[in-house]
Amino acid sequence: MPEYKGMAQPVKATVEDLKKLRLVPVPDEKKVEEAIRLLDEARKKFRSFVLAMESCVKCGLCAENCHAYLGTRDPHNIPTNRAELIRKVYKRYFTLEGRWFGKLVGAEDLTLDTLEQWYSYFYQCTECRRCGSVCPFGIDTCEVTMIARQILYWLGMVPKLHVGGGWGIERVGNQTNVAKPAIVDTLEFLSEEIKDEFGVDVRFPVDEEADILYVPSSADYMLNPYTLMGAAMFFTYIGAKWTIPSFMSEAGNFGLLFDQRHLMRHLFMRLHDSAVNLGVKKIVWGECGHGWRAWKMYLPYFVDRPLRWEITHLHDEVAYYIRTNQLKLDPTRNSQPVTLHDPCNYVRACSPAGPYGHTENMRTIIRAVTVDFREMYPNREKNFCCGGGSAVLFDDPEMYQKRIQFSQTKADQIRATGVGKDGNGILCAPCSICKAQFYPMVEEHELGVTVHGLIDLVGKALVWK
Amino acid sequence: MAYFIVQILPYIAVTIFGLGLLFRLVRWAGARLLGTSHEITLAPFPQSPFQAGWVFLREIAFFRNVFFFDPSLWVGAWPMHMALFMVLGGHAVGFYFTGHQFVYIGMSPELSEYMSNLLGSVFGLVLLLGLIYLLVRKVSLVKTRQVSNPSDYLHLIFLIAIVTVGDIMRYFPQYGMHYEEVYEYFKALILLQPVPEFVFHNWFFITHMLLVQCLMIYFPFSKLLHLFGMFAMRWIENRVHIDPEPGLPGVDVAAARARGTGLPSAGGTA
Incomplete structure (x- = not known):
């Protein structure tokens, strides 16, 4: 039902879809x-x-x-x-x-x-x-x-897209429905990619006992491989003992977006149990905006057992190692003009004020790993949304048109920076939903930029010798 | 009728106003604070109670958000509200001290009364102009027309009526009431005594009183309570939030680089 009395609507989940989540309409x-x-x-x-x-x-x-x-x-x-x-x-x-x-x-x-x-x-x-x-x-x-x-x-009125994500979470622990064998396969492939492209040996430990539990966005396995590669290269570079949990392989939390009771808590408990089973000391979060809000601001109050681990975002950690001069970086490897899209959930819902908050940490990183960084205006907590927030990523024709309209303000902002003038600009959008929205939208608006995460750029800039 | 408005209605109005406020605030407080089930802190995240206080202050005193995000609204809203506070304060102080409040900062009684009149005239006019500006804006902009209900216009029209009558009494002394007279009137009301006879002869005063009391009666049940709403909302959102320290366990970057982790010759990860 893409339209109801002239109103555009996302395709609704069917009774059968809802049954998978044991919801009776x-x-x-x-x-x-x-x-x-x-x-x-x-x-x-x-x-x-x-x-x-x-x-x-x-x-x-x-x-x-x-x-x-x-x-x-x-x-x-x-x-x-x-x-x-x-x-x-x-x-x-x-x-x-x-x-x-x-x-x-x-x-x-x-x-x-x-x-x-x-x-x-x-x-x-x-x-x-x-x-x-x-x-x-x-x-x-x-x-x-x-x-x-x-x-x-x-x-019983919920988009099919969201229910699909919810079902994936319950079934395998991530909303893209990727089971452990596929995760391991993908990660082995990414290891080879890193070897070919960067000439370094980087392993992706899955379900191993470790100090650090790293939770990537499940979209990174398929859509944003460079983000996952960047994170792995960073952890390897600093000599960390880290692992990815297959039982909770999702930085996002679709529960936040339509079911803050069962679904959100369910994923919280998956994280808790993974951390206990793998004996980790700290949990580090991957690039996902709404997910980071759920885990940072909601988890401590919603999880059903006391939380014994600190949870930080990968950006905050990388910025810390940059500030303390522990990373050798070559910004010329990212020589194209770059602009940064501030994900709403980071800058408005999660970032403390001041030079060490998430908002400024992203700038600490991007200035260290690129040579031509240009702010878009307005920025930071005044930034406009990409137009896909809260997984409004519907592909049916009516809602897709809306997505183009929702991203119009953002497109104008990006164009005004001039980074895409020569067609080789980089739009850094360090959030999985932002990336998923931008991949088609930069084409629709003909912005002359390619979309990257922030950790992608870090991985490329690391100097190993 | 006049007797009802100036002698009976005030007690009813004050009672409804007080109980209404209590009802509304208890109703808000009755809803479980969201911050106890999760945090909905909104940027900027204050790092200390002092910073949180500053966020409150800059919004209340300067209407910062309105200034930055809708300057044309600020032009009307800020002067209007400031004038409103001055006028309300002026009513309380002016009538209590019968215009001699500035004697306490060293003015002569005559100069004090002159200053009181001057400030009342200026802020009364600013208030009226501010309200008219806001009404014109509400009617003329598409976006405000799209979001407004009939009551939203009526609130403004009602306030304009109150202020207009008040300003007439201020600018045309023959229709006004002198400080001492108002003092006498309120003293009688507060002491539960019959109000002085002269009050019944000033229809501007009676009209002003009637309108103000109607406002007091519906105020607790309307959006005009937004002042309290702002405190309650920001109390949830502008909270101190401190992040955990960065730095990863079991990591020694210098040692890792010396070992050459990741380099093919070193044979893989840590």
Whole structure:
């Protein structure tokens, strides 16, 4: 169902798809009643949600600060209006003014059509939190999107793409559905690639006892091999005893994006159990934006057993070794003009302020491994989303068109840096979802750049002798 | 009618205002704080309570985000709100000290009253112009029209009505009330005594009172509570967050490079 009454919608998961996650969809005639019950539950639980429902003054500041609205000019993509799709229902059922003066304050009954509208527009929000960070009151519309998606999931309205990821997580521990033999095969192949291209011997230890547990994004096995190669070369270069767990082979966490209860916790426990079984001392995270947010900000509060390991991001570690002059790097190996796309989840949801926060660490690295680095504007926590955030990576024609529109603001930013002028620019996008969005989008917008991770560039710049 | 507005309604309005605020804040507090189930800290991540306080302060005092991300909104919103605080403060201080508040910083009583009048006139006008600007903006921009409900316009129109009546009393003294008279009136109200007779003859004052009391009654149930909302929201988001130290266990880079890990001659990894 790519469209519903003129609204673009991602293809929905079927009853059979949902069965794999043991979810029974709510029948249509009961959906409204159930949605109101779940909304009531959410408002009693999440204060951030209540405040988003009750504190907005409709100043309209968020409109021009949302890439989805800038790209589509669809009024429902104005962040506060997207939240209004729920707010009008919230007012109707849970506030005095909504019950008594319905039309005046914009309160409305919930209908099946409204639920379809939620499904369309809350999967056009990329949960980038730019609206929250520019809002004078800090109203975090991402929280509203998350609650809407959770309710829709429980009703049985969820994209096929997301359920597929969820099923992969339960089955083999990663959302791309790559089982251990395929992982080992791929890694052996990458070892040979490194030998051929860089002339060094690098092994990818899988499920070995080690000091460091490295969790790469599962997309790195297939789509972003240089990121995985870069990480392995870094660990080998510094002489680390490291390993990749096959039981939890996923830096991302699709649970964050549509099921923050079972699915997100399930993956958390996989990490916990892997760390116990392999006797590691520290956990290091690969390049994945939304995943890093889930593991860094949610895991400590959600995991079902006490967490005994520090978890850091690979970027923070590499930046530390660069700052302390322990890596010999040759930036001329990345001589093309480079610009950096700040993944929203790093810079807005995860990075401490100051010179050693993730945001500045990415710059420490990129300046050390490239010769012609150009900032795009706005950058850092003011950066715009790539347009694919929260796995809005749908390939069906209607949603694909939306993705092109969502990335329009970003394309303009990249073009303004001039890195792709001669067709040899590098767009560094150190996040798996950003990469997956950019691979086709740099072609659609004809930006003259190739897409790389940050660790890709580190691997290439390492001087071994 | 006049008797009801100036003698009875104030007690009703204050009660509803107080209980309404309590109801709303308890309702917010009743929802479990998200920060206890996970962190939704939003950039910039403060590194100390002092920095977190600074984030609050710059938004409250300067409307920083509005200034940087929508300057044309700031032009109306910031002066309007600042004037509003001054006018509210001016009401409290001016009537309590009957215009002689500046005597305490060394002015003569006459000069103090003159200053009080001047500040009241200036901020009263800024407030009115700010509100009109915001209403015009709301009506004329496509994006604000798209996000607004009827009540959003009514809030502004209502505030404009209150301020207009207030400004008429300020700019045309024959329609106004002198400091001492207002002092007498409120003293009587607070002491639960009959209010002075002269109050019933000033219809501008009665209208002003009626509108303000209506505002007080609906204020706790409206978006006008956004001041409190901001504190509550930022309390969740602008939290101190410190990262763990970087540095990997069991790693000695110098030794590894001396061994030549990764180089074919060294025979592989660590």
